[in-house]
Amino acid sequence: MNGVSAIVEIENLAAAFPAADGTQQRVLDGVNLRVEEGQTVAVVGESGSGKSMTALALLGLLPPPARVLGGRLRLGGVDIRSAPEHELQGLRGRLAGLVQQDPAAAFDPVRRLWPQVSEAATRHRVVRTRTERRALAERLLAEVGLDDPEGLAGAFAHQLSGGQRQRAAIAAALSAGPRLLVADEPTSALDSVSQAAVLHLLARLRDGRGLALLLITHDLRLAAGVAEHIVILHAGETVERGPRPEVLDRPAHPYTGGLLAGHVAPRDGGSDGDGPTRTACGFAPRCPRVMARCREARPALAPLEDRRDVRCFLWSDATEPSRD
Numbered sequence: 001m002n003g004v005s006a007i008v009e010i011e012n013l014a015a016a017f018p019a020a021d022g023t024q025q026r027v028l029d030g031v032n033l034r035v036e037e038g039q040t041v042a043v044v045g046e047s048g049s050g051k052s053m054t055a056l057a058l059l060g061l062l063p064p065p066a067r068v069l070g071g072r073l074r075l076g077g078v079d080i081r082s083a084p085e086h087e088l089q090g091l092r093g094r095l096a097g098l099v100q101q102d103p104a105a106a107f108d109p110v111r112r113l114w115p116q117v118s119e120a121a122t123r124h125r126v127v128r129t130r131t132e133r134r135a136l137a138e139r140l141l142a143e144v145g146l147d148d149p150e151g152l153a154g155a156f157a158h159q160l161s162g163g164q165r166q167r168a169a170i171a172a173a174l175s176a177g178p179r180l181l182v183a184d185e186p187t188s189a190l191d192s193v194s195q196a197a198v199l200h201l202l203a204r205l206r207d208g209r210g211l212a213l214l215l216i217t218h219d220l221r222l223a224a225g226v227a228e229h230i231v232i233l234h235a236g237e238t239v240e241r242g243p244r245p246e247v248l249d250r251p252a253h254p255y256t257g258g259l260l261a262g263h264v265a266p267r268d269g270g271s272d273g274d275g276p277t278r279t280a281c282g283f284a285p286r287c288p289r290v291m292a293r294c295r296e297a298r299p300a301l302a303p304l305e306d307r308r309d310v311r312c313f314l315w316s317d318a319t320e321p322s323r324d
């Protein structure tokens, strides 16, 4: 690891939902991810690859009965797995703001926007009086590029367009002045014009506030526009990560290559997420370059070059030690 301090450190994260038969259905099994202060990192993977679960685990917000089974999970140097709930509450909003995937769920439909936009700041006592809270909400709504912030502050979420609501959700995530913004598919529900505008907004906020940005998306091309570092997730594990130019210009993992080319074989619907940790490459059933070995052992995430890691036997013989 280099000497720059990390705001997010996730190593070998495993998480599961208990299944009805008493086994654990692993949804994450080997997620590795690091975000340095002020850095923009994109987590890219198709639907169901574990992106949202990773983001939620990072903030100690996995939906019950899901739970973390193993690995290292640090946010701002705090061990999320052992931190008491009050310490987690101290981090949420204040150290890291989260824009959740479902824009409709971001706001309570029967409350006006301003107390919701300023909620984290209120909770963390950044603002105290009603006047301060409303003024902060209006400032934030203006900062995210919304016209008529005074009017919108008193509005209800359903009165906003999808793009306006996403901007308001970003404003709410920033209200207590976090150092990290986690944005989970922030543009997926929007038309292409609003998508570009929201991405531009995220880049502007990052630069203006000196934020670290963890951008979660299924769209590698979108990630390419803003991220310095790219983490590719497939079926609950990091299969490749590295600086954007290297990953995009010389993708190492066949899955990354497939994403870039715009074609990856469909998933076979198999249940390789079930039971204990996997014993073969999770991409083997779909891989155009699969070898016998890929079905017999599980590759480890191994260094390929400076700051780049790949989990693939085409590049390294390293296998994942069995944990069961």
Ligand code: ADP
Residues within 6 Å of the ligand: 017, 027, 045, 046, 047, 048, 049, 050, 051, 052, 053, 054, 063
């Ligand atoms: P992504 O955000 O990359 O689309 P998620 O992190 O939401 O993926 O989900 C990862 C995996 O966890 C998926 O296979 C999904 O089916 C599974 N999962 C999510 N929520 C639940 C749940 N409540 N019960 C069981 N499995 C779930």
Ligand code: MG
Residues within 6 Å of the ligand: 051, 052, 053, 101, 184, 185
């Ligand atoms: Mg998701």
